[in-house]
Amino acid sequence: MTTVTADENSYVEDPPTDFDPVEELTEEAAAEQAEQLREAIRYHDYRYYVENDPAIADRTYDALFTRLQDLEDAFDVRTEDSPTRRVGGEPLDELDTVEHVAPMLSIDSGGEAEDVREFDRRVRRSVGDDVTYVCEPKFDGLSVEVVYEDGEYVRAATRGDGYEGDDVTENVRTIASVPHRLRGDYPDYLVLRGEVHIPEDAFRRLNRERVERGEDPFANPRNAAAGTLRQLDPSVTAGRPLDVFFFDVLDSSYDFDSHWEQHETLPEWGLRVNDRSERTDDIEDALDYRDRLMADRPDLNYEIDGTVIKVDDLDTCAELGTTERHYRWAYAYKFPARSEVTTITDITVQVGRTGRLTPVALLDPVDVGGVTVSRASLHNPEEIAEMNVGVGDEVKVERAGDVIPYVAEVVEKRAEDHYEFPEECPVCESAVEFDGPMAYCTGGLACDAQLRRAVEYYASEDGLDIEGLGGERVDQLIDAGLIEDSLADLYRIEEADLTDLEGWGETSARNLLDELDDSRHPRLREFLSAIGIPKVGPATAADLAREFGELDAVRSASRERLESVDGIGPKVADQIAEFFDSPENERVIDDLLDAVGPLETSSETETDDELAGLTFVFTGSLADYTRSDAQELVEDHGANATSSVSGNTDYLVAGDSPGQTKLDAAEENDVPVLDGVEAFERLLAERGIER
Structure with missing residues (x-):
């Protein structure tokens, strides 16, 4: 490529202040002027962003950019690399997942x-x-x-x-x-x-x-x-x-x-x-x-x-x-965390989805690194006692990683003593149980706070993706007594129950009930993610579903067996085992299974075994598929989808911009490569699978 100079393009150092009307130009003249404008804009972008030495005023630059847009709109002269493409393209349905050319690791x-x-x-x-x-x-x-x-x-x-x-x-x-x-x-x-x-x-x-x-x-x-x-x-x-x-x-x-x-x-x-x-x-x-x-x-x-x-x-x-x-x-x-000094005006306790109680300090608003902070974490009861912090104390507030505000230390002690952590849940009055430095409400889903968050999560995108069941509507259903102490209560709601509530009509009620009906037979991995197991999101739920195949096998798995699953460490294994050991959780799951079972698993469905025994790995981007779509498709038909190529891999599906590491591994292990979406869909068609 030739770098633009003033001799080659008069718009570079001496841009015109006005232009002939667009309608008076021929297409050939428009194309020539548009290319001059593109080169000039690139040059001035370079001067502004790279050399930090702008050569023209902002209004002059804007005039060049506007003229280029006018020409490209009036004539068929737009190019793929035109600066005007910065104004944005067509909206996307979702962001696809792509594999990096080389790992982008973190830094110790x-x-x-x-x-x-x-x-x-x-x-x-x-x-x-x-x-x-x-x-x-x-x-x-x-x-x-x-x-x-x-x-x-x-x-x-x-x-x-x-x-x-x-x-x-x-x-x-x-x-x-x-x-x-x-x-x-x-x-x-x-x-x-x-x-x-x-x-x-x-x-x-x-x-x-x-x-x-x-x-x-x-x-x-x-x-x-x-x-x-x-x-x-x-x-x-x-x-x-x-x-x-x-x-x-x-x-x-x-x-x-x-x-x-x-x-x-x-x-x-x-x-x-x-x-x-x-x-x-x-x-x-x-x-x-x-x-x-x-x-x-x-x-x-x-x-x-x-x-x-x-x-x-x-x-x-x-x-x-x-x-x-x-x-x-x-x-x-x-750098040290940014910090400022302010006063604690009150201390409250928040109840999380898993019952964990988190103390939060309410503050006189203070600017910490450009962000106004009025609430800050106190971590846990043990931290409160160690810092001897109470309402009225003057404290130093910092932002961990310059993002999350927390109370770092007491600067001036004004309260007679530190804040006494409640022995009962502030929401449901159930007993508080201490596990090391952490405190938990023992009320389970009988606690409104836990129930609200559990239902919200169950209906979220990481759960069963039930549209029309956001936070405000969940609160409304619980306040009306339609959801009492079980996720299964969702499936007992009738149309008349909803139309009696403020803001609901027949259409909105019917839509929600249809969404709930559609969620009655979730995949195992979706169910495992939705029920709120601590530390288990969609990815870990998918790993568990692939490894165990059935819910009962997950529920009865030992800590050691859970830890043997690729990607699950000892802490996550402990959380999963403790979740299924809880009698309250056992009651909620059994009640829920009466409403939503049976769960869909590839091993249960005889008609979905066209790819049984095969293992796929995907790399690059496939037209019309996200990575999760492609993996779910093969899993729905009995195959396994893994993230790395080995001697056990049957096919590597390579889309656009595939990862060289996986291609090299496929060659080393003599794994067939399906080059592009056409080859992938051709294999599916040969196995009798239509998308």
């Missing part, structure tokens, strides 16, 4: 200087003393993978679990600092890791506008960025001020030697990096860098919560390798 972290020195000692013990580090801000945003092919932007995904993430290609396309086309002598293939964030000044403007429209403000820039990036309508994303810094090359056809070379090269290709990065060969200098950055933190226009210190040489990084979750060649030196 600590808040003490000695932690960093120990990291340095580990590195030098492994690779010797010839070590150089790159230090950079640790951004408090949302990590994304961005892929370029032949210089063109083709895909973006959230970090997700580090191996798979949500496909946010169209949303990231709307971010002005993400170029649709690279500049200069770029590589054929480039995969980047970046951090999407909302600048501080833009966040303040965004919240002011929301308040003026009567909407609730966002709590903090990170939450706003995360919610914006996952919008199903890209035009909503385009209307919010997202920005990005790139800081790591995950894969490339260009052979880099070091992280610092990446840092210096990416801007040449039009990619924005942070100008506060530094290189040092002394760990003490890295500690000084963190202290200097922390002192400058209030003046930065973006949120950071620490610094990242990483080994510069990439061969050395490869030698150090990774753990299952962390890079061994990088360490995050965290």
Whole structure:
């Protein structure tokens, strides 16, 4: 690609202030002018976002952009990489899941200087003393993978679990600092890791506008960025001020030697990096860098919560390798939590879905790191006693990870004694039971608070996805006595019961009852997720369903047997076993099974065994299928769906942008690869399965 200069395009340094009417142009003239405008806009994006040296006023830039939109609307001259695609595309039904080109692992972290020195000692013990580090801000945003092919932007995904993430290609396309086309002598293939964030000044403007429209403000820039990036309508994303810094090359056809070379090269290709990065060969200098950055933190226009210190040489990084979750060649030196001092005006106790009682301090509102805090966690009864905290005390409030507010310490003791934790549940007056530092209500679903949250969760997307049964309606049904002490009460509700309530008509009543009827035969994995087992969400429920096949087998499994399931550790195994050991839970489940059974499992349905005995692994994105859709489809017909390729795998289904690791594993284990959705559906058709 040729970089635009002023000689080649007069719009670069001397943009026109007015244009001939669009209707007077021929299509050929419109196409030529549109291309000049696109090149000029890319150039000025580069000057603004990468070089931080804008060459034209905002209103002039806006005039160029508007003119390009007018031309593309009037003539058939729009291109795939046009800057106007930042305004957003068609709304999506859902975000698909895609596999990362390379794992996006997390970084080990600590808040003490000695932690960093120990990291340095580990590195030098492994690779010797010839070590150089790159230090950079640790951004408090949302990590994304961005892929370029032949210089063109083709895909973006959230970090997700580090191996798979949500496909946010169209949303990231709307971010002005993400170029649709690279500049200069770029590589054929480039995969980047970046951090999407909302600048501080833009966040303040965004919240002011929301308040003026009567909407609730966002709590903090990170939450706003995360919610914006996952919008199903890209035009909503385009209307919010997202920005990005790139800081790591995950894969490339260009052979880099070091992280610092990446840092210096990416801007040449039009990619924005942070100008506060530094290189040092002394760990003490890295500690000084963190202290200097922390002192400058209030003046930065973006949120950071620490610094990242990483080994510069990439061969050395490869030698150090990774753990299952962390890079061994990088360490995050965290900042202390932001804190402010205020007064506790009251202490209340919240009852969770599992009965856990959580003490919450109500505060005189105080600004902590740009967020107004009026409530803060007191953790548990043991913490209250240790801190000797009570109503009226002046306390220091911090935000853990700069997000969750909690009471850190008592600054001035004003209460005569610490808060006495209640011996009875504040909602149902059942006895409180203590398990170590934690307190629990023993009322089970006889406790309104637990019942409300249990019903809400049962009807949620992670449960049986019963539309029309949100929090307000659950409260209404419980207050009316239609749900008393069992989830099964939902299925005993009649139309007349609902139409007698305020806000219900025949149509809304019938719709809810139809939704409830549709939920009467859930899959085993859906049922296991919906009944509210602590620490068991949809993914773990699916693992249990695949492993045991039947509910009775899960209910009777020992802790040791549960722990043998891939992905279930000892703490989760204990929670599952304790849940099914509870007589109250046993009563609720048996009552519920009378209303919703039998549960659908592949082993129970003779007609759904077309793929029995086969094991599938999926990689990349399949047109018309989400990853979970494809897995559920094969499981519904008797197959197993696993996440990694082994000698036991029968087919690897490879969609667009497949993971190279799984393709290599398939080759090593001689596993057949179904290349694309057509090959996958051809196999299904051969087995008599129609989608």
